[in-house]
Structure formats: C-alpha cells, structure tokens
Amino acid sequence: MAKRSRTERREAEREAKKVTRVRMKLAALEPGGTPDRPIEVVSASVIEPHAASMACAACGEQTLRVEEHAADLPRRLRVVHVMCQRCGTRREVFFRVGTALPS
Numbered sequence: 001m002a003k004r005s006r007t008e009r010r011e012a013e014r015e016a017k018k019v020t021r022v023r024m025k026l027a028a029l030e031p032g033g034t035p036d037r038p039i040e041v042v043s044a045s046v047i048e049p050h051a052a053s054m055a056c057a058a059c060g061e062q063t064l065r066v067e068e069h070a071a072d073l074p075r076r077l078r079v080v081h082v083m084c085q086r087c088g089t090r091r092e093v094f095f096r097v098g099t100a101l102p103s
Contacts, residue, residue, distance in 0.1 A: 020058045020089075027057030027091070038077055038096040047078055047095050056084035057091055 003011075032039040032054075041047055048066050055062055061084065068081040078095040 023060075024057050024089075024091070032093045032095065035072070035075055035077055035094050038094040040098050041095050042098060044078060044097050047080060047097075050095075051080040051082055051093050054082070054093065056087060056089060058089040059084060059087040061086045 027033050029037075031037050039050070041050065048069055051069075052064050052066050053062070054064055056064055063085040064082045065085050066080055067083050067090070068079075070079050070081075071077075072079050076096065078097060080093045080095065081090065082093060083090045
C-alpha cells in the first residue's frame with residue numbers, strides 16, 4: 001500500500017529536523033562554536049565581517065546576518081549573535097581578540 005502524501009511530507013520534515021540538529025551539534029565542535037573554542041582574531045573590527053561571511057550551520061547558505069556583537073568581559077570573549085536570513089536559525093559565534101606579534 002502506498003503512503004499518503006501527507007505522511008511522506010511529515011516524514012521528510014522529521015528527517016530534515018534530525019539533519020539540522022546533527023549539523024548544529026557539529027557546528028558546536030568547530031572553532032567559534034563554544035566559549036571553549038573561540039575563533040582567534042587580531043582586532044575587534046574584523047569580528048562582524050568574519051561572522052557574516054560564515055555559512056549557516058543549519059542550511060549551509062552564506063546568508064548570515066549579525067544581530068548583536070557583545071563583549072563577555074568575565075571570559076574575555078566577544079559573542080556574536082547571528083541569524084540565517086534563509087532558514088531563520090539563530091546561533092552564537094565566539095571570538096577572542098588576541099594581540100598581534102611584532103614582525
């Protein structure tokens with residue numbers, strides 16, 4: 001017996017949600033995904049362009065928009081809140097501003 005179209009659509013939606021959850025977990029393991037693994041940058045002025053140029057962890061598109069850039073002073077980190085304009089997924093990306101060594 002063939003499945004109804006509604007059943008097939010709901011199964012596909014559930015599978016897509018599972019894939020998104022797995023991709024978000026993998027993104028947490030990459031640099032910038034958690035406060036323990038911040039992305040090292042030389043200056044605070046490069047943080048927002050760097051975050052905006054990243055691919056969305058959920059859908060893979062290059063459509064991230066920076067919503068907020070805040071300093072987390074106790075941990076000496078910068079936290080950037082980004083949102084994908086295509087799928088609407090929000091996430092935090094962590095940065096640490098380091099000092100440039102003299103040449």
